[in-house]
Amino acid sequence: MVSVLITGSSDGIGRETAATLVGQGHRVVLHARDAGRAEQALAAVPGAAGVVVGDLSSLARTRELAGSAGAFDVVVHNAGLGGGLPERVVTEDGLELLFQVNVLAPYLLTALMPRPARLVYLTSGLEAQGVADLDDLQHERGPWNGMQAYSDSKLLDVVLAFAVARRWPGTPTNAVDPGWIKTKLGGPNATDGLPRGAETQVWLATSDDPAALVTGRYFKWREELRANPVAYDVEVQERLLAACAELTGVALP
8 A cells, every 4th residue: 555645636637546546445645726625525535545735826825735745655746727728827926827836836845745755747748849948937928828838837847757856866756648638627529538547647656567666757658758858958957946946945855
């Protein structure tokens, strides 16, 4: 049995991942952004060990989450927002919403929580279309394009995963494209079902298969693929870590 925290597990792929792990006998703690969604999550995954609450669009609430969540064998950074925002939204912290939730929040949780034995970061196949503009991480220049901002954030999730893998060589850390899954985020035209969207995370979290114990890799449906070439650039990785540290005031240990 392993203990697992899954962010954004009140619905969609996160909830499916949680339910699968609970069904296998593991200790799973859910995460939701508010109390109402926390109740829904526990009702949907009744075997879960508990639920933690924290709004990832707030640096203060993300810090509180990191402090209250505890230690886990595995953390799956599943939470994220899609690219449907019609305009650029700024949070209470003065940060662009997609970047804060999709990139900065998992960085901050990684930096503040006790280091787990394994880490998984969810991305998207749209990372291939992402641009790592380290001088405009929050899309302050030019016209707003929600899908491009989403794609950029998903590329940065891979960059983050690879940076952590390199900094923490004893902690298998990988990025996962779950596929185009029929969820609220994926939309009704998505081609794949929830079980397929969760299977790789479950495998990486629990398997003793040597193929699941690698680090700094990019997976889709348990197959290792090549990510956007930018993600392998150590300078890009270091610049992203430095930018996240500056924005949060917390350096990656």
